Amino acid sequence: MLALEVEGLVKTFLVKRKPEGFKASVRSLLRPEWTEKTAVAGIRLKAEAGETLAFLGPNGAGKSTTIKMLTGILHPSSGHARVLGMVPWKERAALAFRIGAVFGQKSQLWYHLPPADTFELLSRMYELGRADYLRRRDELVERFELGPYMQTPVRKLSLGERMRCEIAAAFLHRPELLFLDEPTIGLDVIVKRRIRELIAERNREEGTTVFLTSHDPSDIEQLCRRAVVIHHGTVIFDAPVERLKREVLTCKTVRLKLRDGARLLEKLPGGVRAAEAGPSAWRLSVDTTTASIEDVLAAFVGHCAIEDMTIEDPPMEDVIRAVYEGKAGGRPAEEGTV
Numbered sequence: 275m276l277a278l279e280v281e282g283l284v285k286t287f288l289v290k291r292k293p294e295g296f297k298a299s300v301r302s303l304l305r306p307e308w309t310e311k312t313a314v315a316g317i318r319l320k321a322e323a324g325e326t327l328a329f330l331g332p333n334g335a336g337k338s339t340t341i342k343m344l345t346g347i348l349h350p351s352s353g354h355a356r357v358l359g360m361v362p363w364k365e366r367a368a369l370a371f372r373i374g375a376v377f378g379q380k381s382q383l384w385y386h387l388p389p390a391d392t393f394e395l396l397s398r399m400y401e402l403g404r405a406d407y408l409r410r411r412d413e414l415v416e417r418f419e420l421g422p423y424m425q426t427p428v429r430k431l432s433l434g435e436r437m438r439c440e441i442a443a444a445f446l447h448r449p450e451l452l453f454l455d456e457p458t459i460g461l462d463v464i465v466k467r468r469i470r471e472l473i474a475e476r477n478r479e480e481g482t483t484v485f486l487t488s489h490d491p492s493d494i495e496q497l498c499r500r501a502v503v504i505h506h507g508t509v510i511f512d513a514p515v516e517r518l519k520r521e522v523l524t525c526k527t528v529r530l531k532l533r534d535g536a537r538l539l540e541k542l543p544g545g546v547r548a549a550e551a552g553p554s555a556w557r558l559s560v561d562t563t564t565a566s567i568e569d570v571l572a573a574f575v576g577h578c579a580i581e582d583m584t585i586e587d588p589p590m591e592d593v594i595r596a597v598y599e600g601k602a603g604g605r606p607a608e609e610g611t612v
């Protein structure tokens with residue numbers, strides 16, 4: 275069954291042109307000039323129920339605008355979309371009962387209320403039966419470990435605590451499809467991992483379709499099976515995440531802080547390049563197709579004492595640039611998607 279079916283979706287905005295110079299600015303106050311800005315330029319996409327899909331693109335590529343159209347918040351300028359068989363901008367209220375949305379930059383919880391109260395309100399909005407609601411709430415509180423926070427006003431929760439509550443709240447009415455727009459933004463590594471695990475668990479156990487945008491390659495690697503990359507409002511890559519990993523996410527940055535570190539390593543393992551090499555800190559670029567993180571550690575351990583180490587993925591912008599430059603051979607948009 276298809277959860278999503280999108281064909282030729284376009285969204286243009288009218289934007290006021292800002293002229294230069296004082297006189298021109300005053301004139302534009304009286305007679306503003308408008309230009310058309312294309313945010314989404316004909317997206318074509320299909321997703322099966324139960325898929326975990328990463329929807330990627332550089333800043334301004336049109337991801338959020340697409341999500342807003344698919345959740346019925348925005349009307350498209352042209353094109354078609356069906357979400358769970360419904361046209362989102364025409365059947366927004368009915369669709370709201372069957373989808374969930376989490377926006378990392380915007381809280382869905384009432385800021386001054388404790389999550390327990392928001393959960394209550396949501397249960398009424400989604401018209402959940404009392405016994406069913408209580409069972410579901412308790413299950414989510416247990417799985418998301420929300421017990422200690424349920425009675426604390428949201429404004430007093432840390433970002434990580436709040437995000438766990440946000441995501442649990444989005445699952446309250448058992449949505450068939452969950453849109454997640456940057457759900458791990460600003461969180462530390464441990465909280466990010468926990469959040470990914472919880473979303474993956476709901477996908478596994480309840481078959482929830484996941485549609486995720488993120489600038490964090492680890493979100494995609496650990497949570498999604500399929501990656502769709504858009505650029506300038508159109509799909510330029512659509513393939514399993516495995517392929518993205520094999521062909522694009524092949525470079526890791528390892529930072530090492532050394533305790534004594536007086537001696538410099540003379541020879542690095544093949545596939546490892548020193549981007550920075552100082553007496554107390556090294557930044558290494560590791561090509562994971564030819565070297566492993568263990569190779570890096572083996573080269574340093576016994577040579578100098580390691581005080582701290584971090585491993586980073588390439589920035590999403592680099593991943594997308596590689597896709598754009600044709601390093602990865604995903605299916606082009608015209609050939610279909612699933």
Ligand SMILES: Nc1ncnc2c1ncn2[C@@H]1O[C@H](COP(=O)(O)OP(=O)(O)OP(=O)(O)O)[C@@H](O)[C@H]1O
Nearest residue numbers: 287289311313331332333334335336337338339340
């Ligand atoms: N209401 C609006 N009015 C005018 N232009 C808009 C509006 N909303 C979005 N845009 C423009 O449309 C383009 C796509 O924006 P969108 O927010 O969808 O990108 P995005 O891929 O989500 O970016 P980011 O990763 O930075 O969140 C951008 O150039 C943006 O400035």
